[in-house]
Amino acid sequence: xxxxxxTIARWLARLDALWLLVPLGVYAFLAFAxxxxxxxxxxxxxxxxxxxxxxxxxxxxxxxxxxxxADSFPNVHFLQHVALVPLALLFDPVTALKLxxxxxxxxxxxxxxxxxxxxxxxxxxLWVGLVALASPVQLTIAVSIKGGALFAILLVWLFxxxxxxxxxxxxxxxxxxxxxxxxxxxLLAILLAHVAVRRLWDREWDLKPCLWVVGGLAAGLVVNxxxxxxxxxxxxxxxxxxxxxxxxxxxxxxxxxxxxxxGRDLLRLTGFPIxxxxxxxxxxxxxxxxxxxxxxxxxxxxxxxxxxxxxSAKFLxxxxxxxxxxxxxxxxxxxxxxxxxxxxxxxxxxxxxxLSIHVAHRDLYEHEGGDAARLSxxxxxxxxxxxxxxxxxxxxxxxxxxxxxxDFPGLxxxxxxxxxxxxxxxxxxxxxDEKAFNAYYYLYHGRVRDPENLLPAFFGAARLIVVxxxxxxxxxxxxxxxxxxxxRFRELASPSAxxxxxxxxx
Numbered sequence: 001x002x003x004x005x006x007t008i009a010r011w012l013a014r015l016d017a018l019w020l021l022v023p024l025g026v027y028a029f030l031a032f033a034x035x036x037x038x039x040x041x042x043x044x045x046x047x048x049x050x051x052x053x054x055x056x057x058x059x060x061x062x063x064x065x066x067x068x069x070a071d072s073f074p075n076v077h078f079l080q081h082v083a084l085v086p087l088a089l090l091f092d093p094v095t096a097l098k099l100x101x102x103x104x105x106x107x108x109x110x111x112x113x114x115x116x117x118x119x120x121x122x123x124x125x126l127w128v129g130l131v132a133l134a135s136p137v138q139l140t141i142a143v144s145i146k147g148g149a150l151f152a153i154l155l156v157w158l159f160x161x162x163x164x165x166x167x168x169x170x171x172x173x174x175x176x177x178x179x180x181x182x183x184x185x186x187l188l189a190i191l192l193a194h195v196a197v198r199r200l201w202d203r204e205w206d207l208k209p210c211l212w213v214v215g216g217l218a219a220g221l222v223v224n225x226x227x228x229x230x231x232x233x234x235x236x237x238x239x240x241x242x243x244x245x246x247x248x249x250x251x252x253x254x255x256x257x258x259x260x261x262x263g264r265d266l267l268r269l270t271g272f273p274i275x276x277x278x279x280x281x282x283x284x285x286x287x288x289x290x291x292x293x294x295x296x297x298x299x300x301x302x303x304x305x306x307x308x309x310x311x312s313a314k315f316l317x318x319x320x321x322x323x324x325x326x327x328x329x330x331x332x333x334x335x336x337x338x339x340x341x342x343x344x345x346x347x348x349x350x351x352x353x354x355l356s357i358h359v360a361h362r363d364l365y366e367h368e369g370g371d372a373a374r375l376s377x378x379x380x381x382x383x384x385x386x387x388x389x390x391x392x393x394x395x396x397x398x399x400x401x402x403x404x405x406x407d408f409p410g411l412x413x414x415x416x417x418x419x420x421x422x423x424x425x426x427x428x429x430x431x432x433d434e435k436a437f438n439a440y441y442y443l444y445h446g447r448v449r450d451p452e453n454l455l456p457a458f459f460g461a462a463r464l465i466v467v468x469x470x471x472x473x474x475x476x477x478x479x480x481x482x483x484x485x486x487x488r489f490r491e492l493a494s495p496s497a498x499x500x501x502x503x504x505x506x
Contacts, residue, residue: 013122019129020113023142024106026133026357030143031098034365037380038097040255042145043409044424045077046097049084051416063412065400065419066436066459067428074229076182076237080150093413094381097145104149105132105142111156112324118160119329127328130346133353134272138320139360151181152321158187158213159325162194163294167212174216178224182237186318187213193301201293240427241312247441252473253405253426257314266309269316272352273323277302280330287334295333298326379410379498386495388414391464394492394503400459403466404444404476407499411466421459446478452488455504463504465489469497 030036051058061069075081087096087103109132116124133139154177161170177184191213198206224230240248241258250259267274280299284291291299302322308315331337388411391401401418403411408423421440422429430437439458442448443465455462471477483489483502492501 016123016125017113019125020106020110022129022353023109023132024102026139027102027105027143029357030139030360030364031101033361035380035382036098037364037378038101039144040406040409040424041147042097042101043384043413045080045145045147045149046084046088046093046100047409047413047416048075048077048081050088050093050096050413052081053085053088062398063416063419064408064422064424064428066421066433068233068432069428070432072229074226074233076226076230076233077147077150077180078225079176079179080145080147080181083150084145094385097381097413100145101143104145104153108142108149108153108156108321109324111153115156115160115325116328119163121328121332124328126346127331128324130349130353131273131276131324131327133356134276134323134349135270135320136356136359136363137269137316138273139356140363141317141320143360143364146317148181148183148317151177151184152317154180155187155190155321156325159298161212162209165208167208170209170212171216171219174213175220175223176216178217178220182234183241184217184220185234185238187217190301193304194297197293197297197300201290201296236427236431237425240425241314245427245430247430247437248426253441255406257312257316259313261310261313261316263310265313266306269313270306270309270319272356273320273327274306276327277306277323280327280334283334291330291333295326295330298322299330302326379407379496381410383496383498384410385414387411387466387499387501390495391415392417395464399464400462401464401466402440402443402455402459402462404468405440407466407468444479445475446482447475448479449482451479451482452486452504464492465502465504467500467502469494469500 048058058073058075060071061067061073064070084096084100087099090096091099109128113124113128116128121127132142154173158170158173158177160166161173174184174187177187191209194209195206198204221231221234226233244254244258248254250256261269277299290296302319305315305319305322309319384407391411392415395401395418397417398419400421401411402421405422405424405426408420411418411420412423421436426437426441429440436458439448439454443451443454448454451465455465465479465483467480467483468476471480480500484491488504489502490505492503494501
């Protein structure tokens with residue numbers, strides 16, 4: 001075989017798509033190797049898919065009995081749940097969940113590959129494969145069914161539609177995002193960045209994308225199966241993204257993804273992507289010509305999401321998406337590069353990818369070890385399955401069980417026989433019944449001295465309280481101590497070492 005540079009380049013191009021097998025293999029390895037512990041969002045979204053598969057249309061959500069979703073369920077992730085229904089129908093619950101956390105991130109990576117090919121970026125499979133492994137937290141997010149998982153895939157194709165000025169495609173994609181993600185209005189900020197860059201770079205007011213995207217969003221908000229409940233749901237969640245009630249502290253009664261990040265956190269979580277963007281910015285300063293507006297838009301958008309992540313770690317997800325799409329595109333636009341840059345970038349990318357896989361695997365499986373390590377870890381599918389199958393034998397259908405808000409998704413995934421107080425977003429409870437929220441909040445913060453009186457006063461005939469065997473904070477420790485020392489409660493033999501269950505006796 002001729003070993004000329006042109007022949008080698010031709011073979012590399014032909015085999016380029018095989019690089020996609022690397023992230024696919026990594027996702028499968030993280031999901032199926034060992035005792036995988038999905039995050040809470042994964043249980044909830046796959047659990048909803050199982051509901052649609054078993055019952056068809058879901059108009060209420062009694063499983064969170066005291067929240068705003070109980071009587072009217074405006075499912076702001078409807079399209080994602082429907083997309084997961086085939087897995088729920090074909091596989092057992094845990095296998096379906098593991099397959100979902102492999103298929104969704106791979107669909108994102110494959111979409112980016114196809115889009116970069118449309119943009120004529122050389123060796124898109126190679127660069128997407130490397131960038132997809134550039135950060136451990138990027139991998140842990142990837143193997144989770146987040147609310148924006150399907151939205152991310154649609155967003156990649158929307159970027160392509162804006163670049164190609166494909167109006168009808170942008171309209172349809174924007175419409176679909178409303179059915180897929182509560183944060184779909186984020187498209188307006190992306191659109192604003194697009195228009196601003198076109199004005200600064202090309203001295204043009206490119207307002208047609210505004211009509212396409214805004215029209216699609218409006219269509220999704222008006223032509224909506226959950227009308228009009230989705231308006232208040234989207235509005236409330238977007239409002240809480242900016243103004244958060246003092247009781248909903250990140251990591252306590254709210255997900256840790258809402259925490260603010262320091263500069264040190266950003267470097268630890270996104271060091272390699274930041275270094276790569278910094279290199280491109282420095283190179284741009286040394287170049288005589290500037291990149292086109294479409295590439296500048298991608299760079300500015302990625303850096304804007306990075307800046308937003310300082311206020312809320314939730315924007316790391318959008319930063320990773322923008323980096324995955326635009327980092328290879330901008331690097332390609334800045335060619336020619338010195339010959340040594342490509343092999344050096346590949347070698348460095350493989351090194352960083354290996355480190356990312358190691359750290360992500362450690363974070364996902366750090367619970368493996370002795371009994372002390374097992375009790376300290378987050379509950380896994382086996383723990384939730386054991387408790388979820390055990391509870392119905394001790395309760396009546398629809399009976400309320402009190403459990404930590406962040407354990408609701410895992411219990412709901414295996415137990416739709418019982419109802420719970422709140423889960424996923426504790427604001428759902430606060431918005432409907434502030435008194436019930438305060439009762440639940442003070443209970444799990446160990447501030448209630450007479451839980452035997454609190455249960456009938458606020459939660460009807462509820463008898464069972466679930467706590468962690470290894471308390472995560474002083475409040476949980478106080479609650480467990482009070483339940484154990486209260487003659488009105490007796491501890492039941494829990495089927496999982498991770499949980500303790502106390503029953504209120506007459």
